Amino acid sequence: MIEHYDHEVERKVVAILKVLSESTRPLGSIAIARELKEQGIHLSDRAVRYHLRITDERGYTHPKGRGRVITAEGQEEVKSALAVDQVGFAIVRLESLAFYTNLDPGKRKGQVAINTSLFAAEQFERALGYLKEAFRASLCISHLVAVGHQGERLGSIVVPKGKIGLATLSSITTSGVLLKAGVPADARFGGLLEIRNNKPRRFVSIITYTGSSLSPSEAYIKGRMTRVGEAARTGSGRILANFWEIPRPSWTMAARTLARLKEAGLGGAVLGATDEPLCQIPVTLNRAGLILLGGLNPVAMAEEAGIETENMAGSGIMDFRQLKSIWDL
Secondary structure (H helix, E strand, C coil): CCCCCCHHHHHHHHHHHHHHHCCCCCECHHHHHHHHHHCCCCCCHHHHHHHHHHHHHHCCEEEECCEEEEEHHHHHHHHHCCHHHHCCHHHHHHHHHHHHCCCECCCCECEEEEEEEEEEHHHHHHHHHHHHHHHHCCCCCCCEEEEECCCCEECCEECCCCEEEEEEECCHHHHHHHHHCCCCCEEEEEEEEEEECCEEEEEEEEEECCCCCCCHHHHHHHCCCCCHHHHHHHCCEEEEEEEEEEEHHHHHHHHHHHHHHHHCCCCCEEEEEECCCECCECCCCCEEEEEEECCCHHHHHHHHCCCCCEEEEEEEEEEHHHCEEHHHC
């Protein structure tokens, strides 16, 4: 077995894993070397193959066809290794997925951004009860999901042995559709949104994307800081949400696009007025605030109930037609 622990090797391993985590398809050594070169990292395809042997043996990557895909363990390594080098990685990931999203709400087809959550197979049936409760309360973007079993792929994640994977629609899908409609939306932060009597009131905690090496939603779920269950049952609690801003001239187009998305079954958006605070958050001059509910809120409710989850926010993109209603599970 290959064992390399020097710093330079580790940096190259993480660089390769980052490339794979940003890809929506399996990549071979030549394609990986090309992507690394664009980032200023010069590795021959032969050197990439050598490092891929290391990632395979560590369980970070999995052969698929003539290429590799990253595993859940690999995604975790990307998030935890070389944390200082990854500050701002969350926003880069978010912007990339928004670019690749091309859903046509009218035709209900195209690529959408997803989150992937992993459950122990024996816990999934129990988790499903909590998930449906949160979906019923409309605490996320959509009731559409996809389920993956061992060896199947959800976004860039291959479901490992003994696990069941669940793909939920990410709020990045909404920002991607807005982008394609000519509405540039800037992500400011992810946070905990306090709900009172089924209405959003204020943010009680925030994490900016530009200063973070991981998704705010993942951090809040693992910290058991959400109160999604309370929000679903009583109408008051703390849920995951994201705060964006859009330019004033694009407000009307944004409102129309959000209405089209709602007709296609994608909601969870609150658009504020130009130059006015939204949920006590002030906005930049000549801009309007936009709140998008977190796609991982149902999973957060299961975690609150003591069901262990592994979450990869913004894990990749998926064909919209592969998704089905949570009520059909």
